Amino acid sequence: xxxxxxxxxxxxxxxxxxxxxxxxxxxxxxxxxxxxxxxxxxxxxxxxxxxxxxxxxxxxxxxxxxxxxxxxxxxxxxxxxxxxxxxxxxxxxxxxxxxxxxxxxxxxxxxxxxxxxxxxxxxxxxxxxxxxxxxxxxxxxxxxxxxxxxxxxxxxxxxxxxxxxxxxxxxxxxxxxxxxxxxxxxxxxxxxxxxxxxxxxxxxxxxxxxxxxxxxxxxxxxxxxxxxxxxxxxxxxxxxxxxxxxxxxxxxxxxxxxxxx
Amino acid sequence: xxxxxxxxxxxxxxxxxxxxxxxxxxxxxxxxxxxxxxxxxxxxxxxxxxxxxxxxxxxxxxxxxxxxxxxxxxxxxxxxxxxxxxxxxxxxxxxxxxxxxxxxxxxxxxxxxxxxxxxxxxxxxxxxxxxxxxxxxxxxxxxxxxxxxxxxxxxxxxxxxxxxxxxxxxxxxxxxxxxxxxxxxxxxxxxxxxxxxxxxxxxxxxxxxxxxxxxxxxxxxxxxxxxxxxxxxxxxxxxxxxxxxxxxxxxxxxxxxxxxxxxxxxxxxxxxxxxxxxxxxxxxxxxxxxxxxxxxxxxxxxxxxxxxxxxxxxxxxxxxxxxxxxxxxxxxxxxxxxxxxxxxxxxxxxxxxxxxxxxxxxxxxxxxxxxxxxxxxxxxxxxxxxxxxxxxxxxxxxxxxxxxxxxxxxxxxxxxxxxxxxxxxxxxxxxxxxxx
Numbered sequence: 120x121x122x123x124x125x126x127x128x129x130x131x132x133x134x135x136x137x138x139x140x141x142x143x144x145x146x147x148x149x150x151x152x153x154x155x156x157x158x159x160x161x162x163x164x165x166x167x168x169x170x171x172x173x174x175x176x177x178x179x180x181x182x183x184x185x186x187x188x189x190x191x192x193x194x195x196x197x198x199x200x201x202x203x204x205x206x207x208x209x210x211x212x213x214x215x216x217x218x219x220x221x222x223x224x225x226x227x228x229x230x231x232x233x234x235x236x237x238x239x240x241x242x243x244x245x246x247x248x249x250x251x252x253x254x255x256x257x258x259x260x261x262x263x264x265x266x267x268x269x270x271x272x273x274x275x276x277x278x279x280x281x282x283x284x285x286x287x288x289x290x291x292x293x294x295x296x297x298x299x300x301x302x303x304x305x306x307x308x309x310x311x312x313x314x315x316x317x318x319x320x321x322x323x324x325x326x327x328x329x330x331x332x333x334x335x336x337x338x339x340x341x342x343x344x345x346x347x348x349x350x351x352x353x354x355x356x357x358x359x360x361x362x363x364x365x366x367x368x369x370x371x372x373x374x375x376x377x378x379x380x
Numbered sequence: 381x382x383x384x385x386x387x388x389x390x391x392x393x394x395x396x397x398x399x400x401x402x403x404x405x406x407x408x409x410x411x412x413x414x415x416x417x418x419x420x421x422x423x424x425x426x427x428x429x430x431x432x433x434x435x436x437x438x439x440x441x442x443x444x445x446x447x448x449x450x451x452x453x454x455x456x457x458x459x460x461x462x463x464x465x466x467x468x469x470x471x472x473x474x475x476x477x478x479x480x481x482x483x484x485x486x487x488x489x490x491x492x493x494x495x496x497x498x499x500x501x502x503x504x505x506x507x508x509x510x511x512x513x514x515x516x517x518x519x520x521x522x523x524x525x526x527x528x529x530x531x532x533x534x535x536x537x538x539x540x541x542x543x544x545x546x547x548x549x550x551x552x553x554x555x556x557x558x559x560x561x562x563x564x565x566x567x568x569x570x571x572x573x574x575x576x577x578x579x580x581x582x583x584x585x586x587x588x589x590x591x592x593x594x595x596x597x598x599x600x601x602x603x604x605x606x607x608x609x610x611x612x613x614x615x616x617x618x619x620x621x622x623x624x625x626x627x628x629x630x631x632x633x634x635x636x637x638x639x640x641x642x643x644x645x646x647x648x649x650x651x652x653x654x655x656x657x658x659x660x661x662x663x664x665x666x667x668x669x670x671x672x673x674x675x676x677x678x679x680x681x682x683x684x685x686x687x688x689x690x691x692x693x694x695x696x697x698x699x700x701x702x703x704x705x706x707x708x709x710x711x712x713x714x715x716x717x718x719x720x721x722x723x724x725x726x727x728x729x730x731x732x733x734x735x736x737x738x739x740x741x742x743x744x745x746x747x748x749x750x751x752x753x754x755x756x757x758x759x760x761x762x763x764x765x766x767x768x769x770x771x772x773x774x775x776x777x778x779x780x781x782x783x784x785x786x787x788x789x790x791x792x793x794x795x796x797x798x799x800x801x802x803x804x805x806x807x808x809x810x811x812x813x814x815x816x
Binding site for chain 1: 599600602603605679682683684685688691692694695696698699700701702703704705762763
């Protein structure tokens with residue numbers, strides 16, 4: 120996959136700080152179409168912060184974002200959506216008290232020619248998308264609060280792919296799920312990959328990452344330690360990158376790599 | 381468990397359960413709302429018995445509807461405020477201030493410019509009131525949304541500020557009387573639409589119910605969604621029409637007081653008949669205004685993007701923000717709308733009193749919040765319905781006027797209303813916990 124010439128996303132030398140603390144410093148990552156790139160690191164390593172810059176939840180202090188080789192101006196979640204970037208947040212970010220269709224179309228509701236909500240059309244499309252993702256899903260009329268973790272997750276994912284996302288950001292997509300539901304999400308990621316969607320996967324679970332990702336980027340203390348193709352490194356070597364910042368021979372070192380004196 | 385509990389996908393109605401639960405499932409009637417209607421009926425029948433048959437008379441029910449109108453109008457807006465996890469403590473003071481401004485305009489300033497009883501006076505006065513109400517609400521909303529001051533504090537400040545401002549408009553003097561056309565908004569003999577028009581309104585309402593249900597069925601058919609069984613649709617239409625036409629009949633059964641009827645007969649050279657002249661009051665104008673406010677607000681809350689955003693913000697503010705909703709502007713709009721509704725309520729209550737006073741609308745903020753909360757609006761945000769809040773207002777007013785009929789003193793009335801509020805919310809909490 121990485122032999123393709125044009126990256127879908129390039130984030131170059133991104134820095135962002137909160138009150139003098141550098142949450143992300145001089146970080147660069149890239150993503151190609153049909154590729155899954157995992158971002159790994161400890162809590163507070165800066166992976167969620169970096170990705171929130173791409174999804175428009177945070178504004179970067181420095182650096183550039185290129186989408187299809189062109190500079191993208193992303194300041195708000197709305198901007199990010201214009202570039203086909205959809206995010207599934209760790210907290211799921213669904214409105215608990217409204218139903219699945221309302222969540223899927225939140226912020227982009229379909230309207231009738233009178234300017235009123237076209238609930239029926241929205242529900243029809245929702246049924247179509249959910250039928251593809253999770254054929255067992257039947258509870259269209261109930262508030263999302265009443266659904267199980269996996270069902271809520273499928274609502275969050277359906278919401279992202281409903282609008283032809285080209286770049287999907289998944290922040291700990293399986294953190295709240297049981298083993299069976301985790302496997303479902305894994306299948307879904309493979310399916311989306313085949314459709315040519317680029318996926319950023321943020322995860323704690325190194326096993327998940329090796330199952331799903333083509334490449335890994337490891338972050339530590341706000342800096343990129345290095346990146347590697349999953350087939351070129353072992354799990355232990357990646358753990359070494361996460362914990363010590365030690366870059367194995369199969370990986371390319373970044374600015375956060377441990378200095379070997 | 382989650383999947384098996386919900387198997388009503390084919391045909392709309394489940395085949396399990398006894399006839400009562402099947403009926404409710406088929407008609408999709410909200411049982412919580414039904415509980416409120418039940419409570420209301422118990423209150424009504426209870427007072428009817430206690431007062432020895434004074435409560436359920438056309439006269440008392442008609443008065444009850446007029447007395448409820450002002451708080452009911454404000455409660456429709458309070459629902460949206462509370463749904464977004466805010467509160468508005470200033471509605472009574474905004475009512476007082478806009479009412480006073482409208483009073484001064486129509487009783488002092490406009491007659492000097494246009495002449496006494498000029499037909500444009502009431503329109504100008506009302507328009508100014510609505511504008512000022514909207515501006516006050518916008519100001520509150522801007523401070524809450526963009527300066528980050530909690531709504532509780534902003535509107536607590538508003539409660540004091542606008543009450544004080546009311547005093548400054550006339551240095552505390554009461555303004556009376558109101559313009560003759562403006563007074564129609566307060567109800568009374570003049571401010572009611574009479575028997576014929578009441579029937580017209582009733583029949584239009586019945587047709588609207590039928591059209592809405594047929595239309596909903598067509599929409600669901602078009603996209604192959606489960607539909608209610610056809611008998612359930614007929615039951616719903618029938619029930620709606622019975623309620624509407626029953627209400628019209630009651631309003632038409634309350635006749636003009638003898639003195640006014642006699643004066644009217646003399647003025648129009650009608651011979652005074654043996655049994656007295658029976659002229660129906662019909663539905664009161666303020667009640668029509670409240671119903672219109674309820675319909676418009678329900679439309680806004682359920683059929684427009686704005687309403688969808690209000691509920692989404694209440695359910696999960698962070699998710700709404702991340703979905704690209706401009707949550708701050710939604711907050712500003714909600715408070716602006718609340719201000720406009722306060723001005724409408726002010727028009728109703730000044731017209732009814734035929735005066736604008738310093739104390740107008742005092743404690744109304746609490747009755748409005750209580751009405752919304754009794755009507756099922758959750759202070760935790762995200763849940764609430766306009767119709768519920770209006771019913772809540774009716775429950776509160778029923779309690780009060782029932783106690784007035786019983787001759788209970790004001791202090792004790794307050795104790796009862798306070799206790800009922802707490803008990804109602806407790807029951808609701810129990811109900812919600814069980815239905816989870």
